[in-house]
Amino acid sequence: MTDLAADPREGVKTDEAGLVPMVAPSDATGLKAVLQRRYLLRLLVRREISARYQGSILGLMWSYINPLSQFCIYFFVMGVIFNLHASIPNFAIHIFSAIVIVHFFTETMGAGTRSIVRNRQIVQKMAMPREMFPVATMLTSLYHVGPQVIILVVASACYGWLPDAYGMAAMVIGIAIIMILGTGLALLFSAANVFFRDVGSAVNIISNLIRFGVPMIYSYEMVAQRFGSFERYYLWNPIADAVLLFQRAFWVGTVGADEKNQPVMPDHLLLYGVAMIGVSLVVLAIGQLVFSRLENKIPERL
Amino acid sequence: MVDSIRVEHATKSFTRRYQRTLKQITVAKARGHKTIEEFNAVDDVSFTVEQGESIGLMGLNGSGKSTLLKMINGVMRPDSGSILTRGRIAGLIATGAGFHPQLSGRDNLILNAAILGMTEKETKRKFDAIVDFAGIEQQLDSQVGHYSSGQSARLGFAIAIHVDSDIFLADEVLAVGDKPFRAKCITRMEEIRDSGRTLFYVSHSAGSVKRMCTRVLVLRDGQLVFDGKPWKGIKFLGYDDDVENPMDREESEGEIGADI
Numbered sequence: 169m170t171d172l173a174a175d176p177r178e179g180v181k182t183d184e185a186g187l188v189p190m191v192a193p194s195d196a197t198g199l200k201a202v203l204q205r206r207y208l209l210r211l212l213v214r215r216e217i218s219a220r221y222q223g224s225i226l227g228l229m230w231s232y233i234n235p236l237s238q239f240c241i242y243f244f245v246m247g248v249i250f251n252l253h254a255s256i257p258n259f260a261i262h263i264f265s266a267i268v269i270v271h272f273f274t275e276t277m278g279a280g281t282r283s284i285v286r287n288r289q290i291v292q293k294m295a296m297p298r299e300m301f302p303v304a305t306m307l308t309s310l311y312h313v314g315p316q317v318i319i320l321v322v323a324s325a326c327y328g329w330l331p332d333a334y335g336m337a338a339m340v341i342g343i344a345i346i347m348i349l350g351t352g353l354a355l356l357f358s359a360a361n362v363f364f365r366d367v368g369s370a371v372n373i374i375s376n377l378i379r380f381g382v383p384m385i386y387s388y389e390m391v392a393q394r395f396g397s398f399e400r401y402y403l404w405n406p407i408a409d410a411v412l413l414f415q416r417a418f419w420v421g422t423v424g425a426d427e428k429n430q431p432v433m434p435d436h437l438l439l440y441g442v443a444m445i446g447v448s449l450v451v452l453a454i455g456q457l458v459f460s461r462l463e464n465k466i467p468e469r470l
Numbered sequence: 471m472v473d474s475i476r477v478e479h480a481t482k483s484f485t486r487r488y489q490r491t492l493k494q495i496t497v498a499k500a501r502g503h504k505t506i507e508e509f510n511a512v513d514d515v516s517f518t519v520e521q522g523e524s525i526g527l528m529g530l531n532g533s534g535k536s537t538l539l540k541m542i543n544g545v546m547r548p549d550s551g552s553i554l555t556r557g558r559i560a561g562l563i564a565t566g567a568g569f570h571p572q573l574s575g576r577d578n579l580i581l582n583a584a585i586l587g588m589t590e591k592e593t594k595r596k597f598d599a600i601v602d603f604a605g606i607e608q609q610l611d612s613q614v615g616h617y618s619s620g621q622s623a624r625l626g627f628a629i630a631i632h633v634d635s636d637i638f639l640a641d642e643v644l645a646v647g648d649k650p651f652r653a654k655c656i657t658r659m660e661e662i663r664d665s666g667r668t669l670f671y672v673s674h675s676a677g678s679v680k681r682m683c684t685r686v687l688v689l690r691d692g693q694l695v696f697d698g699k700p701w702k703g704i705k706f707l708g709y710d711d712d713v714e715n716p717m718d719r720e721e722s723e724g725e726i727g728a729d730i
Binding site: 190191192193195205207208215219222223289290294296465467468 | 472473476484485540541542543544545546547549552553554555556557559563568569570571572573577580581582584585586589590636
């Protein structure tokens with residue numbers, strides 16, 4: 169038997185009488201509370217990493233097989249059959265840099281949407297900030313981005329790519345957009361999914377749309393040429409901007425100056441990126457607001 | 471004395487939904503059936519618990535005990551009124567803690583302890599004591615989904631009881647434990663009670679409430695209908711037969727939780 173009172177807790181605020189103040193026990197919620205409890209967050213992320221592909225033989229490998237299979241399909245269908253190799257230089261890098269971003273986003277949104285329902289055992293019985301689950305999902309997806317970026321760096325280097333400051337800034341902004349936007353949408357959809365499981369199916373459709381709404385299997389040059397004035401609105405899509413930023417970071421640097429087809433990037437791309445971080449923060453705020461509103465009814469509706 | 475739990479006019483209403491799909495709702499609406507119904511699981515409940523008191527919360531099934539406990543624990547928020555608590559809360563809600571069935575006992579233990587607010591250091595220090603208390607050394611690395619209900623409740627109880635809490639909540643968790651474990655638990659809960667912490671105990675067992683608690687609250691249809699001495703509360707509920715009935719001698723000997 170251990171001594172129950174052996175652990176004087178540190179960091180507990182007390183009032184004049186040496187007492188901790190009375191608080192509403194359900195109040196410790198919100199993204200701020202998530203950041204305060206980093207140890208718990210770390211545990212949840214570690215658990216999610218090991219549990220996402222539980223019961224499968226290949227396990228974590230699936231995180232790479234999925235994007236790889238997409239890559240192969242797009243590469244052959246678009247590159248070979250539609251003959252985009254001819255118009256887009258280093259088409260493989262073009263696709264892969266887009267896939268890293270798109271996969272990060274769809275994983276965050278998809279798994280994030282299911283995160284509350286999937287953890288219902290804990291959500292129903294334990295008091296904790298429930299934002300933990302969508303946030304942990306995003307971080308888990310981010311964890312898988314790491315090796316993909318390494319592959320991308322190695323592949324780009326083979327084409328003669330060298331890192332430049334502008335490109336690295338673009339990469340960081342691109343990742344940041346998806347992290348913030350993905351968390352915001354995961355919050356929004358995870359709470360909504362508790363009430364109507366239809367949300368999960370709707371999110372699949374959105375994921376599909378996103379694959380075609382970003383310059384992955386076509387180049388930005390084509391959008392500029394064929395959409396005319398619509399080109400402006402195309403850049404209002406934060407995910408498209410994140411993809412372009414990532415392509416600016418890797419793909420652009422792989423194309424030699426003597427190539428016939430030079431990569432086309434929108435003007436003021438970095439500025440768009442910063443603006444989209446702002447947009448993503450607004451989405452995150454909305455997500456948090458809706459989540460807090462719906463949260464009260466979550467335990468009973470699970 | 472210092473207030474530990476203050477509940478003021480707490481009300482929690484649930485919505486019963488009879489249909490879920492759009493088609494079902496349309497059909498029910500067309501026939502003039504009710505599609506939703508609101509009811510108060512906890513209805514305008516007010517009471518104050520002082521630090522060091524041990525409260526027995528009693529009432530029939532569906533009277534709102536678990537909902538009230540969930541609100542004190544912070545899993546749910548009252549729709550109106552307020553609930554305030556002082557200090558760290560630990561305990562078990564509705565038989566078996568929130569475990570992830572696919573994770574091993576070890577991982578669940580660490581995760582659960584973290585949710586209850588333990589730090590990494592604290593968990594490391596208490597790990598062996600918790601495993602020892604739960605008596606699950608053999609199954610520690612197998613999935614909690616493969617545990618018996620008794621085993622998972624034991625693990626949950628062992629974790630909760632090792633948290634340095636100011637308020638300890640227990641909800642019929644002991645109902646699924648075997649006799650030696652129940653004896654261990656009651657000893658431990660008496661230790662908690664005697665250490666001056668607040669104990670909030672939900673049970674149907676008149677004997678254990680009598681033994682453990684200094685005050686009894688009785689809920690009926692979500693309303694607080696009794697607040698006072700344990701023996702009076704037990705009488706109020708009509709559970710006093712249990713104690714005197716020779717059939718339940720085990721109960722009167724002070725066994726806890728023989729109340730499924």
